[in-house]
Amino acid sequence: MNAPAEPRKESVSCPMDFILRMLMGPWTTYILYNLKTHGPQRFGELKRRVSGVSAKMLTERLRTLEGAGLLRRDYEATIPPKVTYSLTKRGHELDDVLGRLAEVGTRWEAEDAAHRSLRAAELKAAE
Amino acid sequence: MNAPAEPRKESVSCPMDFILRMLMGPWTTYILYNLKTHGPQRFGELKRRVSGVSAKMLTERLRTLEGAGLLRRDYEATIPPKVTYSLTKRGHELDDVLGRLAEVGTRWEAEDAAHRSLRAAELKAAE
DNA sequence: TCCTGAAGTTACGAATTGGTACCTACTGGC
């Protein structure tokens, strides 16, 4: 096993690394996207919309995002309880960046698809 | 084990998810940052600069980025071999977004730090 | 009386991840 030299958790360095780790939970972008487009939502609503997510993961992601100040959790101790999540100001600060990222991603996807079909056509023609 | 309902790998959906997964290899941002600030580099140089990365991880990340078209790999079959990595046009398309992301991350970090020291001062005063 | 629903929490376990160590080929230098 050999002790890993230094524990070196939490690299002091890059704020980008921190923020990407934040955004990159398997479900995180879907959660943020849903909160952005459908507004504040209850736990169950989110769970239904972010299809495939387990309660455990959803809870964990929401707690992490709350801890980072990206969203707010409003708990009403009614029976049954009602918990509403909404984006904070900080959460909305990502709208712009995420929008651009999505745009770039979409463009690349389209370019790649065009490239692939071009190649396919070439192959068919060469045959 | 219980078959996981549906295999459902590669969710068709979100191009942002794809791109974030790309960016989020533990070392990816460091690699891109280095290539951006220090220009094209050889494998060994990168490995030395991205401190702590193992050859295995570095190779794997570089291959992934190459596959996504973010960087180019130039192999010269001299002895010893010389392999140079450089950002492609597509790689540079992320400069803007990553810059913003870094800016946001930095600002939040500063805000959080200010908040913490304020809290600490309050506690000390209340004592 | 038992079931349902909300919003989780917990225990367990399988799969993925990333690290370490060792291997390659080849040549130039001591």
Added chain:
DNA sequence: GCCAGTAGGTACCAATTCGTAACTTCAGGA
């Protein structure tokens, strides 16, 4: 003759991650 350096590849191994299933609390409805 032996070692170093380049650019990895491979096997193995520990730790982390994520999913599933079962449990919780309390009130209202059939």
